[in-house]
Amino acid sequence: MMHPNDPELRSFVDVEPDGDFPIQNLPYGVFSTGSAPQKRVGVAIGSLVLDLAVLEQEGMINLGTSEAVFAQPSLNAFMALGPEIWSATRKRISTLLRHDQPELRDNAKLRQRALLPLDQVVTHLPLAVAGFTDFYSSKEHATNVGVMFRGKDNALQPNWLHMPIGYNGRASTVVVSGTPVRRPRGQVKPPGADAPSFGPCKRLDFELEMGVVVGQPSTMGKMLTEVEAEAMIFGFVLLNDWSARDIQQWEYVPLGPFQAKAFATSISPWIVTREALEPFRTKGPAQSPEPLEYLRQTGDNNYDLRLDVDLQAGDGRAARICSTNFKYMYWSSVQQLVHHASSGCAMSVGDLLGSGTISGPEKHQRGSLLEISWGGSEPIALPGGDTRTFLEDGDTLSIRGWCRNDRYRLGFGEVAGRILPPD
Template sequence: MPDQTTVPDQTTGAVAPSWLDVPADHPFGLQTLAYGVFSTEGTAPRVGVRVGDLVLDAGACAERAGMESGEVWLAPTLNPFLAQGRQAWGAARAWLTEVLTQDTHRDCVEPHLLPLEQVRMHLPLDVADYVDFYASEQHATNVGRLFRPDSEPLTPNWKHLPIGYHGRAGTVVVSGTDVVRPSGQRKAPTQSAPTYGPSTRLDIEAELGFVVGGSTELGQRVSVDDADEHLFGVVLLNDWSARDIQAWEYVPLGPFLGKSFATSISAWVVPMDALAAARVPVPRQDPEPLPYLVGAGAAYGLDIHYEVELNGTVVSRPEYRDQYWSPAQMLAHLSVNGASVRPGDLFGSGTISGKDPGTRGSLLELSWNGAEPVALSDGSTRSFLEDGDEVVLRAWAPGPGGSTVGLGEVRGTILPARP
């Protein structure tokens, strides 16, 4: 029989015994209970819950336990579960905690625990809509200094509303998916006319993605105080960016083909409930936002620690807690015009960057637009990505009772452009 471990209670921080042999300091212990979609050889994709280095076949376990509501976990995406809303998410988490900690459920659960190395992970949700924001004041300031050196770094609207663009949901891919170098129009300042070809300034953006559940009708908005009813969980997100294509196309309507070729997310969705201990105040917002962006539900950020690895070298350690706009404010602004919310909506935080050069979340900033190339451990340098480069984003957050909540990783390798 495995040794008993302990799991922090999600509200009090107290510990309760568990029959599972999961180390108390494992980032995917019972304090996390992240959801994903997996398959094994010869089986269809379905919802799993990560427990240490095991995956619980959630639907099969629920079926054996006679829990009819667990039927949604037999689906090939999280969307049916996301559609059920906050009350169902909380009840499911409580049930999972119970069956994974109380020995009386062991015979029901244990046959449905699979080693992580034996499963294949899939995109965890069918992305309904994808919006990407620009919520880091330091990132926006850095980009402004690079591209508008003779003007104020922040545009006049930046501190009044969370700026964003509508991305392409169909090109969101799961961690481990290779990224083909995009081609498109680009025009350097020294050129008289644009040319077409593979991007030569391919970049990353280390972000946090928010997975949305529940739904609203067209014309109905989500207030900041109701945002938590729709915020299901988070994923790590890499908003791959072709800076040369972006620079030529973005005036006057913003990013388009320089962003829409691929967006990578992590395979595991960490519930917002797992991040309760990671909530922190947002930075002081001055001027005070308009009333629809103010409320008790808007008052928190998240203490999430990142590292950005390029070809085995950690090149940056951004901190999400520095983001100016909160997730509740981003969702409230996204819907303030009456845009409907659907299960499986995804929105990104925008690049996470801090004041210290070692906390910048893009190569554009790390290399200061190529003027200060980034040194790698193999002796090479990078200003932007080359074919064959592999980028890995990892992150973690404080959990209850002094535990750590793991957010896993999102990785991708650059392949040459196609003819």
């Protein structure tokens, strides 16, 4: 049987050469339709979504459970079944969609029920988020921010090169792409002010990140090995951890981000599985000093994954403001998960780990407006004559990501959000 990643695979569903969802991808999401408003699980293929709840009901996918798994409003029940079931199910879906397999291809009535146009469905948050942790793992991003706030000689804090730095965020405000983001209010204390005031954020920013979806739990009190942590990762999403920089600057000492990061985190609706990304694994940057033994890696745990950010001012044309790559991350997703559990912290099915802002070594690779505008001192030009240092009401920020080899392109779709004025 051909492996689902085999570049020779073709589907009977048409896929554009530059489409995000070839048969080698098969990302999972949750969707509904106007005629069938119940949320259920599907897989994106070309410009269609394959309704897995229909296939499960028809007995064409058997997960060995007494209750329906794909007729649920999140992927958590499926993820809980474990890596062997994930892999076997992906193989089965791949077989059903192959151009040379008649089981689904030649069943016109079933195709009509199970294959639905993507532009006619509503996508929802694909998982019930158990907990959200945001990391700070791009050396370029951490250095840029450190230079702005502390100067070149003290850019990185002493602990940064020894462990993945992170903080526990809010699962309650993780939302799916397309959900509007209302400008937050908070305490701010501008330079020179004698006392803080409360009001709308004036330095609203995005953070270009990837999100790791944890699909298996770990036991409280137990550490994870590199191999165990990797096996727990179900897949990845695009993630935008919106940030209120002026609120953050006043609140972050001594305990770090709080309200400035709690108001919204947007993710893409399709979870690209770790298995689908296997051909795009690559070695990360050299780590010096060598990490402590529990954080050392033997595998190539980074991914060659291009990321683009577009900013659209109001109803104007969008402008590309960042192009970077996930491969630049200093601390890998596996290292983040190993470190997270190293204290004995129990990980849960549905945990979401933000990679931290992804920046590269070049100016056009900076993954936040804080860096792009260098703290507001270097406004960027937009089509139509507008400029920006930070986000304004009515702006739409969109992130796309994909991997490519010489045979196919594999994408994540989009995570986008429009800024609304404060309520």
